[in-house]
Amino acid sequence: MPQPSLGLDHVVIFVEDLQRASEDYGALGFEVVPGGVHAGGLTHNALIPFADSTYLELLAPTTRWKVAALRLPGLRRLSRVVFRSSPSLRRAVRRVRSGEGLVDFAMACSPLAAAVEVLGDSQHVEGPMPGGRVRPDGEQVAWQVAFPDAPVLPFLIEDITPRALRVPPAKTHPCGATGIHAVSIATGSFDRTVALYKTLLGREPFETVAPIPRSLAVEFRLGATQLRVLAPMGANQVLRAHLARRGEGLYNLILRADRSSNLDPARAHGAQITLARS
Template sequence: MATPSTNTKTLDHIVHLSPPGSIEETSRQFCDLGFKVIPGGEHVGGLTANALVVFADGLYLELLSFTHEPSHYPPGSPARVKRDTHPWANKPLGWIDCAFLGNGSHTIRISDIINDRAKKDGSGAFYEAEEDGGRKRPDGKVVRWLISAPQGNKGTLPFFCGDITPRDLRVPTKPPANVQHPSTTQGIAHIRIVTDAKSFPVISKQLTSVTGQEPLSSTPIEAVWSLDSHSTTSPWLILGTPSNELENAFAKNVGTGIVEVGFLVKKRQDNDRHSTPYGRIVWVDEGHDD
């Protein structure tokens, strides 16, 4: 058996939240944007369900929604408490989180590796111990993984998802049609996180602690890290202060979060920028800097 990896900078997937019970509608909307959408399933516990957009580079989008509004559950019931205290329960709709690849190990834990760094560098980027998670696919197959999330549900830091069952059960890149998109999207070019000027140096230090590497470039208003993927592509993680009216409004209304996701495409689109109903996307020519 191979020794569990200690790499903490491999991008795994990006999470997009839509209104409760809207997975089918959201799937249609992403199809209209030029993505091939694959049914996902309901997560353990039944609080959330998802659909997937899988790319040739092995990365994917998780289109997620809660199965019901909070009012569906009796006040004070265990299910209502779980619904109300879910880490994403009060997130604004759109790009809400991203996951890095964990190693699926309860012994050589990613959380321990990052927490040791955080103690040494004083970044405060501490993670919870790994917890079991999973879902049942529409074909009945059960997928299992380990999750480690930032302490205090810091939405600016990635969580880690490490597979217990084979990753191809969770991320179905086969048959080849699963990763063939009308938009010609091949993978993720970048994730852009926006924050205010006061928070910027703190979050920059935390992301350095999490990834285990200094930024490729860093100024007082923007820092860029190069992440690993499941192929030869190297997505960029960009942290910046607001650079336009849209980002100023985002920072004011949402706070710190993912404002934009860039997608690598073979065929340039007529319009570089589009929006899902709740988030911004950018088309980036494959092989070109964005």
Template sequence: MTSPSTNTLDHIVHLSHPGALDETISRFRELGFNVIPGGTHADGLTSNALVIFEDGTYLELLNFVKPAASYPAGSPERAKRDSHPWAPKNPGWIDFAFLGTGEDKHSGGTGVISEIINARSKDVRYLGEVAGGRETPAGKILKWLITSPAKQHGRGVLPFFCGDVTPREWRVPVTQENTAHPNTARGVAYIVLLVSSDNLALLSRQVTTIIGAPANHVDDELSWSLETIRSTRPAGHLRLRSPKTEEEQSFLDSNIDANVGIYEVGIWVDAGKSKEPASLPHTRIVWQSIIN
């Protein structure tokens, strides 16, 4: 059996303040994105909306339904809310996912993706699959398996993997209507991870282990090609570098993880449609023209 890819971009996660998802949806629509309803996740803590691209990738606009303080202190509900991996995150780009598998756990308790990555190097460790899901506004129940990096790596530093148990088109309905964006967005051109210079070499080795291919070096930046579910556009890239400007250093200093964070997302748009970068609160988007 052919081993699954470990560098296929699935989606990028954007976090809003609790209860502020509608405001974020409005802001993304003002930027020319077509945003469709997502639903409520199985744990009841978060809800989302989706920006789906024709290459099968998407942006997940997510928020916690309620602030932590709305759950009684010391209650199981509060403990569940506080222990959520995205609970400590600041609003903005917080995480990204590669496509995983929907296969059951192996008898040894490890998962398909984690076995592949963990066998490559001791620099990085992934855990076994954990079940997840979401109910759509229409009442359809979606199910998937999540493979996450071990706790010591943090969340939003290395990708997690999302593998569908129910058909992927239920989770990501790639239709002409859903992928038609007024701003002509076609897909994700790149993700920029900023990292402190002290941690650059280690993170580079870890990303190389996950993707299974060495980085390309361009000036002071490292870059890896990413696959997509549908090869309709030029390849996207995961880009890694240390801060070059005061603005980038300020972003890194304010990040909850202190030494790494998703600083910028590039979006493919039709030739001639690129414009100035969009800087929503805590969110930077750069438009990348497709050269035919």
């Protein structure tokens, strides 16, 4: 089987109210495009497309009662049944119960089956399985996805219909953002997480200066995007508090832009996002 090609596709931000979140991200200086309703009807989304072909996905349940359902006691144990038709939500249940914010990210992969095979015995992967949504204009979009069990790994996506149907053309954003520069993943198992990424990407990481004092960090380069693995050392209260609150997975996001600033996390619905001058 051929070696899969991999590239960052998009980052998922869970929000409770899609309309309100779309308005708030618009106020932060992003052009937000309605995405549509996913197959199964549990979720809908809106997209923020960038010039580097990546995008942010604002993902929300289609009705408010589903937000409450996400936070039911014991839901983590029942999630395999409750969210059988929405594995992306199942993966994010632990962090979603802690509130809005960064919950997942996707790598575009072709062929998808090859990436699943590459992970092999190191990680159980659910898929490939079909996915899709109906756009507001009625156009059907289809893809296939695979979900590793480890929350530190991205889910993998391969388009069935043309990607241009799934991802709208890049927008010029008033905030100056042009793409995703870096994605940071927080973990309590540094060596294991680094080994998983070495297996998936087929390359060694670069050493990097940890952006947070008293933490371990390495960096994988994926095209123009940096994937940073972070783990607390000693009494690092920032990362330890994050891991206790939201679990392993996405920590923060740095967007390539024509200016430098930190976005208001309240307006960004819990997502830690920084604009960095490129």
